[in-house]
Amino acid sequence: MEKRVTLGHGAGGKLTQDLINSLFIPHLKNDLLMEMGDSAIIRKKPLRDRLAFTTDSFVVTPLFFPGGDIGKLAVNGTINDLVVAGAEPLYLSAGFILEEGLPFEDLERVCVSMADACNNGGVQIVAADTKVVEKGKGDGIFINTSGVGLLRPKARIDPKRVAPGDSILVTGTLGDHGISVFLARQKLGINTNVKSDCAALNTLLLPLIDKFGGDIHFMRDLTRGGFATILNEMAGQSGTSVVVREDSIRVLPGVVAVCEMLGFDPLYLANEGKAMLAISPDVAGKVLKHLRKHRLGRNAEIVGQVDQAGEGKARVFLDTTVGGTRLLDRLLEDQLPRIC
Amino acid sequence: MEKRVTLGHGAGGKLTQDLINSLFIPHLKNDLLMEMGDSAIIRKKPLRDRLAFTTDSFVVTPLFFPGGDIGKLAVNGTINDLVVAGAEPLYLSAGFILEEGLPFEDLERVCVSMADACNNGGVQIVAADTKVVEKGKGDGIFINTSGVGLLRPKARIDPKRVAPGDSILVTGTLGDHGISVFLARQKLGINTNVKSDCAALNTLLLPLIDKFGGDIHFMRDLTRGGFATILNEMAGQSGTSVVVREDSIRVLPGVVAVCEMLGFDPLYLANEGKAMLAISPDVAGKVLKHLRKHRLGRNAEIVGQVDQAGEGKARVFLDTTVGGTRLLDRLLEDQLPRIC
Numbered sequence: 001m002e003k004r005v006t007l008g009h010g011a012g013g014k015l016t017q018d019l020i021n022s023l024f025i026p027h028l029k030n031d032l033l034m035e036m037g038d039s040a041i042i043r044k045k046p047l048r049d050r051l052a053f054t055t056d057s058f059v060v061t062p063l064f065f066p067g068g069d070i071g072k073l074a075v076n077g078t079i080n081d082l083v084v085a086g087a088e089p090l091y092l093s094a095g096f097i098l099e100e101g102l103p104f105e106d107l108e109r110v111c112v113s114m115a116d117a118c119n120n121g122g123v124q125i126v127a128a129d130t131k132v133v134e135k136g137k138g139d140g141i142f143i144n145t146s147g148v149g150l151l152r153p154k155a156r157i158d159p160k161r162v163a164p165g166d167s168i169l170v171t172g173t174l175g176d177h178g179i180s181v182f183l184a185r186q187k188l189g190i191n192t193n194v195k196s197d198c199a200a201l202n203t204l205l206l207p208l209i210d211k212f213g214g215d216i217h218f219m220r221d222l223t224r225g226g227f228a229t230i231l232n233e234m235a236g237q238s239g240t241s242v243v244v245r246e247d248s249i250r251v252l253p254g255v256v257a258v259c260e261m262l263g264f265d266p267l268y269l270a271n272e273g274k275a276m277l278a279i280s281p282d283v284a285g286k287v288l289k290h291l292r293k294h295r296l297g298r299n300a301e302i303v304g305q306v307d308q309a310g311e312g313k314a315r316v317f318l319d320t321t322v323g324g325t326r327l328l329d330r331l332l333e334d335q336l337p338r339i340c
Numbered sequence: 341m342e343k344r345v346t347l348g349h350g351a352g353g354k355l356t357q358d359l360i361n362s363l364f365i366p367h368l369k370n371d372l373l374m375e376m377g378d379s380a381i382i383r384k385k386p387l388r389d390r391l392a393f394t395t396d397s398f399v400v401t402p403l404f405f406p407g408g409d410i411g412k413l414a415v416n417g418t419i420n421d422l423v424v425a426g427a428e429p430l431y432l433s434a435g436f437i438l439e440e441g442l443p444f445e446d447l448e449r450v451c452v453s454m455a456d457a458c459n460n461g462g463v464q465i466v467a468a469d470t471k472v473v474e475k476g477k478g479d480g481i482f483i484n485t486s487g488v489g490l491l492r493p494k495a496r497i498d499p500k501r502v503a504p505g506d507s508i509l510v511t512g513t514l515g516d517h518g519i520s521v522f523l524a525r526q527k528l529g530i531n532t533n534v535k536s537d538c539a540a541l542n543t544l545l546l547p548l549i550d551k552f553g554g555d556i557h558f559m560r561d562l563t564r565g566g567f568a569t570i571l572n573e574m575a576g577q578s579g580t581s582v583v584v585r586e587d588s589i590r591v592l593p594g595v596v597a598v599c600e601m602l603g604f605d606p607l608y609l610a611n612e613g614k615a616m617l618a619i620s621p622d623v624a625g626k627v628l629k630h631l632r633k634h635r636l637g638r639n640a641e642i643v644g645q646v647d648q649a650g651e652g653k654a655r656v657f658l659d660t661t662v663g664g665t666r667l668l669d670r671l672l673e674d675q676l677p678r679i680c
Contacts, residue, residue: 091372128364130359
């Protein structure tokens with residue numbers, strides 16, 4: 001049977017990896033793309049600056065949800081992709097694909113929100129493009145934001161630098177964004193106070209780079225696929241295993257309630273204002289203290305550590321609250337499509 | 341009545357300008373965005389390099405057409421946006437929005453085509469992203485390509501440098517791309533040999549920058565809205581008028597035939613491998629000779645010249661073959677939507 005694209009291919013899990021491995025890598029591979037970070041790091045002639053360059057398309061539905069909207073998400077998402085590469089976000093582009101019939105009012109709300117996010121994040125949208133497709137050929141608004149940043153002089157973020165013994169930190173509660181969008185979409189009448197955590201992480205994370213430099217081995221924002229998926233990517237790229245302690249993971253009561261009711265796992269839910277770090281154990285206490293001083297890091301925790309990969313297999317394990325250990329594998333597809 | 345987005349808002353004409361003026365400028369304006377070029381030119385601290393940065397989303401239908409496909413278009417379109425800013429294209433990003441049910445085979449054809457276009461154009465795709473939307477919420481494949489380029493040392497492309505007396509050159513025949521896509525879409529059974537002119541213009545245009553430097557005042561690829569729309573943009577930005585001689589405009593017989601049959605004007609049709617230039621009259625002959633030596637410029641012509649704006653109004657006039665003069669105004673919307 002003819003192979004076709006499914007929703008799972010866009011969900012950040014195993015199917016997305018299949019798509020990348022079977023199509024994009026064979027045809028488009030080059031040394032920079034193959035680093036597979038959230039941003040490409042360009043440190044080559046003819047350029048003198050060390051640049052980070054990233055792209056992300058946003059197709060979230062609904063367009064507006066508690067704590068944010070597609071515009072805020074698009075700006076902060078691209079800011080964060082640059083930040084976790086160790087780069088100061090500078091310039092963004094915005095490419096809009098609008099569906100015929102979209103109320104101007106909705107587009108205006110999104111523009112206002114993008115402008116606010118740019119001001120808060122210290123970036124400018126310097127290039128833009130708009131296309132319109134017929135009704136039924138799009139879904140309101142899709143936005144691509146690409147971004148250019150300048151690598152901080154001391155940044156040495158690289159999954160290959162992650163080593164056994166490293167501490168794993170998470171900057172806050174997990175699953176807020178995924179649950180907020182899910183509830184806004186499904187209109188189940190479930191009443192929670194859960195809001196998307198959508199936020200720019202530059203003021204939280206860049207000072208860590210400047211202060212702790214090479215001791216920060218890896219950072220990643222915990223978007224599509226959630227913490228568990230990112231941990232698996234890191235383990236695979238660094239050739240290590242990771243053990244995480246369930247009782248150190250913070251999840252808001254409203255998120256726990258919805259997860260228990262509907263069978264979601266917060267470790268796989270998307271966040272839009274949270275990151276994980278793998279760092280030298282020597283600085284773990286200091287970094288934690290630093291993070292907790294910031295509004296966006298006050299729930300930060302050391303949640304686990306990096307180990308040797310057993311039998312050469314990079315894996316992620318969860319030490320559960322009840323005293324067991326379970327494998328945290330990649331999901332075949334995401335629990336919730338179109339959350340970003 | 342509530343104002344809504346129409347297809348015309350994405351067509352590059354007056355309605356697109358309205359959208360930009362009423363929404364994007366009020367909320368998102370900054371000095372770089374306001375230059376309104378095809379690329380933003382970044383020459384500011386903290387960067388040392390003089391960069392060009394551009395974005396474009398591609399929603400062409402059908403995905404495949406004589407002379408190209410959405411992948412080739414996306415790579416060459418972004419290459420050309422950098423080139424006409426006077427920059428050497430270096431790095432591209434690719435953001436895919438796929439519709440559920442898309443055959444893998446189609447996506448693979450597009451990837452192969454993007455890879456070929458990257459090789460031919462001397463660029464690399466270093467960052468990528470894939471999203472999938474439900475069937476009926478997209479249209480096969482949408483691609484955003486953003487690009488980073490390095491300004492050539494001698495580049496001084498700026499519509500404000502366009503002055504009365506400047507020569508206007510066009511690098512080849514007009515309308516090939518628009519007609520090729522239109523015929524592939526409508527399946528009218530009209531048999532022509534018209535193919536899209538989709539091509540990377542770096543080897544045609546960048547040597548001109550290196551050789552003629554500041555004498556090249558303005559360059560622009562003739563995409564959405566066509567030659568007449570770009571002329572109007574240039575006239576508006578430079579505060580000049582332009583007079584073009586109809587008998588110097590080259591249009592292929594197959595394009596003429598379709599235009600006559602269906603009432604299209606080739607001056608407003610999209611091209612994807614053609615550019616216009618406004619240059620010092622002193623070098624016009626030399627530049628023409630240079631262009632004609634290149635495969636992509638062998639039909640280049642000097643087609644008109646820049647004048648003072650009469651009564652302070654920047655306008656574009658066509659001296660017609662039959663001896664009259666008519667105003668070449670901006671169209672309200674494009675003749676053909678979704679050609680790029």
